[in-house]
Amino acid sequence: MNGGGARVIESPQNARMKLWTALGETRGIRKHGAFLLAGRKTVPEALKRHGDQFSAVLAAKEADIAALKAPAALERFVLSRALFETLDINGTGFPLLVGRVPEMPAADFSKAPKGLELVCALGDPANLGAVLRSAAAFGARRVVLMEAAAHPFHPKALRAAANAQFELQFLKGPGWPALNHGAGPMAALDGGGEDIGTFRWPPDIRLVLGEEGLGLPAGLNVRRLGIPTTGAVESLNATVAASLALQAHFEAMRKG
Numbered sequence: 001m002n003g004g005g006a007r008v009i010e011s012p013q014n015a016r017m018k019l020w021t022a023l024g025e026t027r028g029i030r031k032h033g034a035f036l037l038a039g040r041k042t043v044p045e046a047l048k049r050h051g052d053q054f055s056a057v058l059a060a061k062e063a064d065i066a067a068l069k070a071p072a073a074l075e076r077f078v079l080s081r082a083l084f085e086t087l088d089i090n091g092t093g094f095p096l097l098v099g100r101v102p103e104m105p106a107a108d109f110s111k112a113p114k115g116l117e118l119v120c121a122l123g124d125p126a127n128l129g130a131v132l133r134s135a136a137a138f139g140a141r142r143v144v145l146m147e148a149a150a151h152p153f154h155p156k157a158l159r160a161a162a163n164a165q166f167e168l169q170f171l172k173g174p175g176w177p178a179l180n181h182g183a184g185p186m187a188a189l190d191g192g193g194e195d196i197g198t199f200r201w202p203p204d205i206r207l208v209l210g211e212e213g214l215g216l217p218a219g220l221n222v223r224r225l226g227i228p229t230t231g232a233v234e235s236l237n238a239t240v241a242a243s244l245a246l247q248a249h250f251e252a253m254r255k256g
Helices: 015-022 026-032 042-053 062-068 081-087 125-137 155-161 176-181 238-255
Strands: 007-009 034-037 054-059 075-079 096-100 116-120 142-145 169-172 186-195 205-209 223-226
Touching: 015 026, 015 081, 026 034, 034 042, 034 054, 034 155, 042 054, 042 062, 042 096, 054 062, 054 081, 062 075, 075 081, 116 125, 116 238, 125 155, 125 238, 186 238, 205 238
Parallel strands: 007 075, 054 075, 116 142, 116 205, 142 169, 186 205, 186 223
Antiparallel strands: 034 096, 054 096
């Protein structure tokens, strides 16, 4: 430990370094219940608004930690340049935060949704992150992650979501058949569904997003909504379609 209180780590064999390295993949995030947050804008913002979700700050220079004005409760670590660059996969050069993955209780579809609840099976972490950003922007506060969904605290999801994760509650979804016995209104995005522009959005509803490329499972008993287009392209990207649906519900609620 140096005079400023930060611990210095220079070996890739250090136990903490091995743990942080594992957080670049979903397996490591699940095993350790932790994640790394990067970004010149997202790191200071997350510390300011959600500081209690972090346990440590990592940097290549102690001066960078001091400039961040991190809370005293956070552990401080100064890594050798090579080690820091191994963890700083986005090349930000800015301090990284070690966060704790929040508890994700099991979703209970037998209970009606409260507000807009997103049920999501997007497997690409970047796409999931983009949808989470839209979900937070348009008022969906609960996100049910089905088995095929990417981890919301994967580095790519964190980068795409721009801190949206900290505004949302995550639940673990059961198998798809449970939706057929769920309570309350439910709608799913489907290219062949009814025109979303004529749909009367209820305040409380589950919006279901299937897997990229695969869509919704056969036999799923939900109201299917489609987004009309010119037909110049075969279909919309899942994140774009989801954002349009989330915004449509938001506008309907805003107009009353």
